[in-house]
Amino acid sequence: MQFIDLAAQYQHLKDKIDARIQAVLDHGHYIMGPEVQELEQQLSDYVGVKHTISCANGTDALTLALMVLDVKEGDAVFCPTFTFFATAETIAFEGATPVFVDSDEDTFNICPADLEKRIEATLAEGKLQPKAIIAVDLFGLPADYPALRQIADKYGLKIIEDAAQGFGGEINGQRAGSFGDIATTSFFPAKPLGCYGDGGALFTDNDDYAALLRSYRVHGKGKDKYDNVRIGMNSRLDTIQAAVLLEKLAAFPQELINRNKAAQKYTAELKDTYKTPVVPQGYVSSWAQYTLTSAERDADMAKYKAQGIPTMVYYGTCMHQQTAFKALGYQEGDFPVAERLASSVFSLPMHGYL
């Protein structure tokens, strides 16, 4: 069996996706064609935000969000240490300093109490200007935005929601992608909503942010791409990928139901053997990963492998343990929960056609 069976999904949607791709080949608007606009409108409707701005990948989406918030050298941006590298990488790429935060024991998401401690410590040290929080909807479960918003307001910080894994998640009926001042997502093939290459998007209700994002993603364009009013990037979603995503988005609600059924079944069968995932009251996960913790991870993974069941470790190394962030000076023991997770988590196969 496959860990994420993209071939099964393609077989299910083949006729529709093939027709959508053929339509792009026929009209020939490969860059910013009509499918891109159509997709942005549908994503705004689904997420429940005013603006969707598509871009080339989830990493660029984070970079674009940080550009809009004018994050730069001397700024502190707080993010979980237990996440994918891009969350922290983009902060450093903009010249700012990532300040890492420990995880919540049960949800694996950024711990609000530890966040406040790290903000206070950064203020007390007085070297960096606290600017923003990047919260990650890890493994599909939205972070604790009610608590994060209180902290952000108290210290005058902006929230970027990294919903690369969270697309489809909810808190009390409100969808992931709508919790940050700006939210980002990724359409990397293995994400809950993926295309057939790289892709990404940003979500916001803020008209000024949206206008800036539309400029930044096309070389800082003014009235057109040959009128350049600021330094930007080249970060657009290909029309063919938008065409694929239009069909995948149509199938997404049913896939989300299937993922949740699979997760419920896993939990029913495994809850006496492992610590199974916690979904707080009122939350919905999009189950980007179904992740267990085990003190005998290697032996457990070998046992599943022997039965033809692939497993993966997300993530075996925290950000503060990465070679690239060595200069930040963190030490083993600085993030006890995240470090324990990194040495004990493993994920089971999960997709909409399991």
Ligand SMILES: *Cc1c(COP(=O)(O)O)cnc(C)c1O
């Ligand atoms: C995948 C991912 C990204 C980056 O997305 P890409 O499209 O691969 O650039 C960022 N943050 C998180 C949490 C991710 O899982």
